[in-house]
Amino acid sequence: MKRTILFFLLTLAFGATALAQSNEEILIRNATIMTASRGTIEGGSILIRNGKIAAVGKVADVKAGANAKIIDATGMYVTPGFVDSHSHTALDGTNEGTLSNTSMVRMGDVVNPIDINIYRQLAGGMTTIHQLHGSANAIGGQNSIIKLKWGKPVDQMKVADAPRTVKFALGENPKRSNSPALPGATRRFPATRMGVEEVIRESFTQGREYLQQWDAYELAKKRGENPLPPRRDLKLEAMADILRGKIDIHSHCYRADEIVMLMRLCEEFGIRVHTLQHTLEGFKVAPEIAKHGASASILPDWWGYKWEAFDAIPFNAAIMTRRGIVVSIHSDSNEHARRFYQEAAKMMKYGDLTEEEALKLVTLNPAIQMRLEKRIGSIDVGKDADLVLFNGHPFSVYSRPEMTMIEGEVYFDRKQDLENRAKLTAEKKALIEKERRTPGVAQPTVQQQPVIPTLSEEEIDGHQHGGPGRKKQR
Template sequence: MMLSFTYVSAQPTTYAGPQSVLIKNGLVKTITQGDLPNTDVYIVNGIIQGIGQELSAPANIPVIDATGKVVMPGIIDAHSHLNTVSTNEATSPVTAEITIKESIDPNDVAMYHALAGGVTTINLMHGSANVIGARNATLKLRYGADQFGLQFQEAPQTIKFALGENPTRVHGQGTGVQPRTRMGVERVIRDIFDDAIEYDRQRQAYLDQKEAHERRPNRVAPPVPVAKNLRLEVISDILKGNILVHCHSYRADEIVMLVNVFKEYGVENYTFQHANEAFKVAPELAEAGANASVFSDWWAYKFEVYYSTAYNAAILHENGVNTSINSDSNELIRHLNHEAAKVVRYGGISADDALAMITINPAKQLGIDDMVGSLEVGKHGDISIWSADPLSIYAVNEMTLVDGQVLFNREADVADARLDRAISYDQSFKDLQSEVSEAVRGRQDDACMEDAFILFESGLQTEQTHNH
């Protein structure tokens, strides 16, 4: 059987640093200050300097005609696994000492696909195999930058926690160490928090004795140094509020458990990821000041996710919980505008509130809402320009800017930046299927969607587990 494939390779303009540009005559959706018809946005060196009508710029500044278009902030995805392959350091229930910043792939073409959907910022997350995983990385989608240039340097640090079956399956069932149950998950968190508190106490005692010894060396014994422990230092920073927690969760009981633990230890400003049953405890989440980053209507992909509703985001929002819609998918990330539109359909919330769920709300969850997430003077020039209302099924993102530079231009992409290459494979479908199966089988410890295990037998998918 002869199979023929056509591969399309995108070769967009690559990031060259903050730029200046004047966007003219668009319907500007500021998100926080309403809609402004026939309005200009002036960006200077990557920062918005002016929003209004009849703005002017020096002759050397590029001008984008947005007449008849919708101009809005770049979309922010609070749960993504772009730009990486290895998502789980599943060697211990706690791996806070590592960071995903060390394994960013700046050449992932999925980043360009996300730009095509109007996305400009992502929360690149560790997987959910561990109760406390690695520190995450907030990225600007500066296509063409290296792994350091992609990092949103001004963003606060976040870290991945995980509840439920993922850590109990990987560790309790897989290696025979705690946790094996949801009770064990709570114990792991409490134990490491207590260890960090004791570590801080010992370090402070060392510093106090060191100071006393330096003042009175003949009467105070020299202190015994405390061995450096990066894992406990990271946990200590969580307890001090220096690192924001983003926690994989599904069931209402485990969500309430973590709320109570965090309240006891003084942890604030945290976000529950997925949180499929959060609608059951929405008032409790609002009272605790917790955030939720959820799917619009995705559930039942494994047993602990069977109880959910497409009204989840709307119920959370109506109860005062800061809620965002995320993708957790290299494909879905291109369609977050439509995911937000579903919340209008299912929950009846306003269009403005729906767009906030993919812009300013996730920005708040990542601690970057003073820089991105809305169109305001002084914020970053991260913008997407749409052919129509972004919540319309007919709307198409036509242009995406990061720091004032156009990194996706649909018209230029179609005209100049695509190369068609026809490649024929003279092999049977059975042989091709075998190769795909072996490739997937060999990568199942690393592959996204965040460690999905997929095995094939006789052309049928026989097993799949989801480790988000």
């Protein structure tokens, strides 16, 4: 008993120290705060404590402790850190495209924490990304959600309590119509849209059987029997978890007919498509999408790079929003992700979304699609202090982020960056010079496995290096 009390006291003591250490306050003072949930606060302050937003309001209403670090944000705009619901950044692979269903692969296994795009996107205010498997197959891998904590190890980047999600894909990519098989190689099934549907139905059916097998096993155990457990199959386990509602479906799609097909197919198995990705023809079936309860993540004004991507309009976001669908804009591109706020700005022009509605497309709405709206996506008390400080209105092409913080920690600071450049240039020069002075030993390497370069998602989907049909709208 004594020992228990001692232990309890120790825990308390240590707990208190830990709390005291991280009880650091930061006050962002006198900014224009675009909350993304409750409008814009002119002349406002944000108080950050322990990496969370502790208070937000007018300057006079937000009081910080004596030791708080003050950031004078006079003349600046503050927005929530941006959230990208469709990214392939910071991964050592995109597609496990060898099979039509690869739900056993996990993107979280191959996070690359030193991808320079992390830093570049931080410089554009991005703070959380949904790292998706590619679209080479009907059922791709399980996705990963990270915060762009540049310099931190992978396990600290991963959002610990993030939901599990899986990538599905419909249309030209999974049927490989734009990616001919290598010379002499046999084509992978499926080669048609019908086949894609069949792959998904078959996989659901297998998942259901697998689920039943395990249920029967658990029942037998409950009866006091000692049955051999069924073989664990990671692919079917993922399918079963999709059917159990433990894994959200995020499906790559373009055409309206396919969107409806997938929703009906899911309904047949008693589940829901959580988020449609790309969704270029979503505006045609907005009522159906709303009724099904899916959300939509879209490319705002980017189309024409392949047949199924022609019938698109820039009013997609506005139309679906007005129909009550939670809409987000995604980058699907390392380049777009660096100026995500401009993508959102366009949606005020097309379809008259309000400023806050447009901002939500890249903050709160993607957070909802990733089931993280209680933690991120808006400037509200209790949420993570993931914030961007702009030198002007974020929807102006003349504005740029000056500072990006995640959970109260600064990961990008433009001033610091400019100061560091000379130091890094000098270091590089010194290293080159040192190598010149001490020539290395020539060592041809042998027996390394040449890695056949895998196609990136952009190449597969034709977004950036697309074929003759590529037309990028601005």
